[in-house]
Amino acid sequence: MASPAPRLLLPEAPSLVAAFGRATLLSTEGEVRVLGATAVANALAEQPAPLLVHAPATARRLDLPPFEEALDLLELFAFACPAEPAPPTPRGLALALDLPVPADDEAAAILLPELAGALLRRLSRLAGTEAGRGAAAIAAHLRDTIAWPWADSVLAALGQPGMKAGREALKVWRRLPEWEETGPPPPPASHAVSPADARRRLAEMLGGSAEQRPQQADFASAAAAAFAPREAEGAPQLVLAEAGTGTGKTLGYIAPASLWAERNGAPVWLSTFTRNLQRQIDGELARLFPDPEERRSRVAIRKGRENYLCLLNFDESLGQAGMRSMALPLALVARWASATRDGDIQGGDFPGWLLELFPPGTLAGFADRRGECIRSACPHYKKCFVEHSIRRARHARLVVANHALVMVQAATGGGEDGRPTRFVFDEGHHIFDAADNAFSAALSGVEALELRRWLLGAEGGRSRAKGLRARIEELAGDIPDLLPPLEAALHAARLALPTSGWFGRIGDEAPLIPNPAEGFLHAVRAQVLARAPQDEGVYSLECDLHPVGPALAEAGDALRLALEGLETPLTTLRDRLRARLEEEDSGTMEVGERIRLETAMGGIERRALNPLAAWRGMLGTLAAPSPEPGTRPVMVDWLQLDRRDGRDWDAGLHRHWLDPTIPFAQVVAAPAHGLLVTSATLTDAARRNDPEAAWREAEARTGAVHLPSPAIRAAVPSPFDYARSTRAFVVTDVDTRMAGQVSGAMRDLFLAAGGGALGLFTAIRRLREVARRIAPKLEEAGLPLYAQHVDAMDNATLVDVFRAEEDSCLLGTDAMRDGVDVPGRSLRLLVFDRVPWPRRTILNRERRLHLSGGHPQNHDDAEARHRLRQAFGRLVRRADDRGVFVLLDRAAPTRVLAALPEGVVPRRVPLAEAIRETRALLEGYGTEPGENPG
Structure with missing residues (x-):
């Protein structure tokens, strides 16, 4: 019918x-x-x-x-x-x-x-x-x-x-395509891309009717040098290219990168700092590949597994489809999964606001955020979104990734994606911070408990984490000698590692310490509380590791021995898996069996042996004598008690490289054949009169100084007339210690601009207080206010709303300062509550002392200038944009204000004058689109 x-x-x-x-x-x-x-x-x-x-x-x-x-x-x-x-x-x-x-x-x-x-x-x-x-x-x-x-x-x-x-x-997986295994790609050829080639490709991408932008063509020409053949092992072709805001650097580097990939039959990895920026680059690639199907075959987006919908998690959640609280979330995710481009549930085509429509945590279990993936043992393995993305990346021409994934993959020998030879690092000023995160280690309660879960699986509670036994037993039928080291490892894990609820057992009295890890964490907490400066109970506490207290030394030695007892059988297990792979004829071993062996071996290496080796090395320093004052360390170690919303939740020993660009250069840059590192803020604006010093500092921040061949330097200025289209003020009569004064200043400035205002804060607590105070008055004037850490929206959603609602206002912290693209009237006023100095931490103290050339204040000044310069770059994104930059911190030193673009002279004025000038510049802005501000 x-x-x-x-x-x-x-x-x-x-x-x-x-x-x-x-x-x-x-x-x-x-x-x-x-x-x-x-x-x-x-x-x-x-x-x-x-x-x-x-x-x-x-x-x-x-x-x-x-x-x-x-x-x-x-x-x-x-x-x-x-x-x-x-x-x-x-x-x-x-x-x-x-x-x-x-x-x-x-x-x-x-x-x-x-x-x-x-x-x-x-x-x-x-x-x-x-x-x-x-x-x-x-x-x-x-x-x-x-x-x-x-x-x-x-x-x-x-x-x-x-x-x-x-x-x-x-059951959406029934309608999804399966991936097919293909042979490994051939090695890349070595055809260069000349500057003229890059210019021609850029012109083709832009089309004949595009606005002529000489700076963009100059940038593409300079970027081409990163795609020349390498002349010596360990010496990549390295280009550092600073491209002022408005240059069009994304299309500028896509031009030579795409041409090299086509000519040489290998991918170029385009790496950026955040997921939001990955999405922006992906959008730009539509200029090169306007047909969606062609773009899908030639472009891959790569992120960590925790970013994708796990079909097995979703499958198991369908048992709750009859529950009132889960029926609608599951239905809407099923609708999305049937239409998504790549299954990216964190910043891809999954609407971030969907998470906000339901109670917190409703959709949290749909991605594999706890390392529970069982790879080839999964019934949905052949349709897995992650496995699809890995295989697309192997055969794509351009792979859009992020700094964190690139560095982790390189540190693990290339990982699932092989080892690319050509990279573009956009937002290159973040390489230092990204490497700092990627090559650090933490022996904390949270990390140790996560290792226990990975090894032992679920020990009560609701979880499908099956542990190492489930991963190995399917292989043990063919390799029976896997069972003895497996049993020994699981026994050692039960004895050594913390169990659920560990934090409640390491308090002041600590009547019962059940294992070495919890004994160590108890000693860490005690030393931190004894030595850290007193605070208001809001921020995390930290103290130097040395001199090591007797209780911590004893507890650390006991934990080190226990971890060695765990590491030994795991090493045996890994080695026996490797031996089976090596002894089998690769021509006769079934693909499925090889994948299972490689997956098991790689998991043991990445999830257990690597952290155990790092922890053992960290614990070994407890017995070392205290370093002499002023000694330059290779690593910086400290103890930390973490807090969230005033509540203690983790404790541990932390280790970071003093200079994290050393491992970046060794592990990522040196094996590559070519790298382009680009940003609008590679150099310090305060060094305009000494460009050689500015470039030396940029080379230090990006790791270029640790490579044998000198970097090629290029700088393309912004085409914007900042002096004509912007104003900058430092307000002289606002006390930033008084929340009422800061709130009143932001409110009146936002009203003067008629919205389109972004307020940036250096502390979440102040942001929340100002949001509470100013929202009613702004709303009365028809200016909706949104705030990070207040509204239940992720950052990408907040930016999307701010971009769409031209007269709205937005409050945020660091994440709203970098890489946010809001052209036009939607962002016409930017207000900083204070100079964004780096946080006073032990790590910052050591870097100020040893990486500042003997002038610690220079280190902090440079950090603050980079942050102010990045923020100012959000304000003008098109030639017809205009905007006002306001700093409410009257104590801001003139040397920090050198961050602003050349021609922008910040004026120190009372608040009333800043309000008048803001209204004068922005009044009528946007009524005649395309008119340049005068």
Whole structure:
């Protein structure tokens, strides 16, 4: 029997758009009212469930309890438009659906029913198709399980009003393609890319109608040198290229990189610092590969396993599909998984706001964040998103990765992706910090407990972590001599490593210390509390390792012996797996068996032996004499007690390289054939009059000084006229110690700009206090305020909202300072609460002393200048942008203000004058798009 013709069935519901403490309500009779929070609650009690966007955020803004029932348009959008981007606001949905953008809250309330109609019409296009029947089965499941308020409308639009529930439709893996194993790629050729070649490729990418940007072509020409053949082992072709904001460096390096990859049949890895920046680069690659299918075959996005949907986790979660709390999350994730490009659930095409619609942790278990992957033993292995991405990367021409993954892969011998020979490190000023994280070690309670879980699996509680036994026993039938070292390792782990609840047992009294690890952690905590300066109980505490107290020395020696007892059988286990691989004829061993052996061996190496070796080395220093004052260390060791929201949660011994670019140069750069390291802020702006010193410092920060061949240096200035389009002020009459004064200054500056303002803080606590104080006044003026660490949105979602809502304001910390691309009016004012000095830590102390050329203050000044310069770079992204930079810290030294672009002269003025000047520059900005500011 034919399905009924699709029809639109719009629920009859009032429309609700919330501001801070008030809301605009469009009743079902068409009456528009602006009501306070209490009146809104009373009005909604007499009407059907409201139509709104983002129910949790709406309730928070009105200070109301969570809505028990609501027609949330974000739920409908996620169902109808899976894997499509949209900022989670009425304006954002209008932009995504190509509808008129509402000018105010009243217009937004009137628009909500039209948004619902547009989404249902989108669904109606699936009527009669296999995809439509699958969607209808999921909607019917939601109708029968939780009475989802959108279910009847969705089923009507799909032409399936009588569809029976079908939980089978949630088993999305049945519709996913399998990957196929292929032979290893051939070695790359050695064809160079000339500067002229790079310029031609760039011109092809831009097209004949593109704006002429000589700086971009100059940058592409300079970048080509990184793709010349290597002349000596361990001496890569290294180019350091500084490209001022507006140069167009992304397309500038894609030009020679893509040309080299095509000519030589090998990938170039494009590495950046954050997931958000990976997404931006991926977007730029549409200029090179406009066809989505071609881009999918030639471009791969690579991230760590913890970023992808784990199909086995999702499969096992379907047992909860009948629960009210899980039915809708599972259904919406199933809809996304059927449409996603690559299964990236952290910053890819998965909408970050989807996590915010449900209680915290609802979707946390859908990715493998605890190292529980069982690889080839998984029933979904052949359809695994991670395995797909690994295989695409092996045969792609451009791989978009991040610094952390590149460094970890290199440290483990290339890992799953082989060993690339050509790299581009965008946001190269972050190489030092990324290497600092990648090549550090921590012997802490959290890390040690994680190793115990990996070795022993779940010891009570709900988890499918099966431990090392499950990974090895399937191999033991053919290799029986694996069992003795396996049993010995598991026994040693039970004796040595902490168990769940360890922190509660290492307190002051510590009546019972059940194992060496907990004894060591108890001694760490005691030494930290004895020696660390007193604080307010909010921030983490740390103290020097040396001189080592007697209790810590004794506990450390006991733990070192226990870890050696664990390391020995694990080493035997690893070696016996390796011997089996080596003794078998690779031509006769089945691919599946080889994969299982390699996976087991690699897991033991990465997850157990590597950290155990690092911990043993760290514990060995406890017996060493205290270093002489002023001695330059290779490694910096300290003890730390970690806190979150004023609560202690971890303790341990930490080790970092004094100069982490040494292992970066040794492990990542030296084996490569060519590297381009680029950023808008490679050099210190304060060194404009001494460019040689500026480049030497850049070479030290990027590891170039540890390579045998000198780096090729290139600098391309910004095309922007900053002196004409920007203003910079240091406010002289605000006391940054007083939250009220900082709040008042930010509020009045934001109002003067009419929104489009980003406030940056050096402390989360101050950010939250200012957000609480200024939100009501801004909302009264029609300027919505969003805040990192306040709003339940991830950083990418907050930036998407800020970009879409041109008159909104945003408060954030470091993550909002670097790599955020918000062109146009959406960002026209940037306010710093204080100079962003580096934190006063033991690691910072040692680097100030030994990496500053004998001038410790220079180290801090350079860090602060880099941060201010990066922040200023967010303000002007296009030639017709204009913006104001304000620093509220009247104590800011002039030497730090040298970070601002040449031609921008910061003026020290009272707050009132900064407000007047801000209003004068920005008044009318954007009324005539394309007009240059005058």
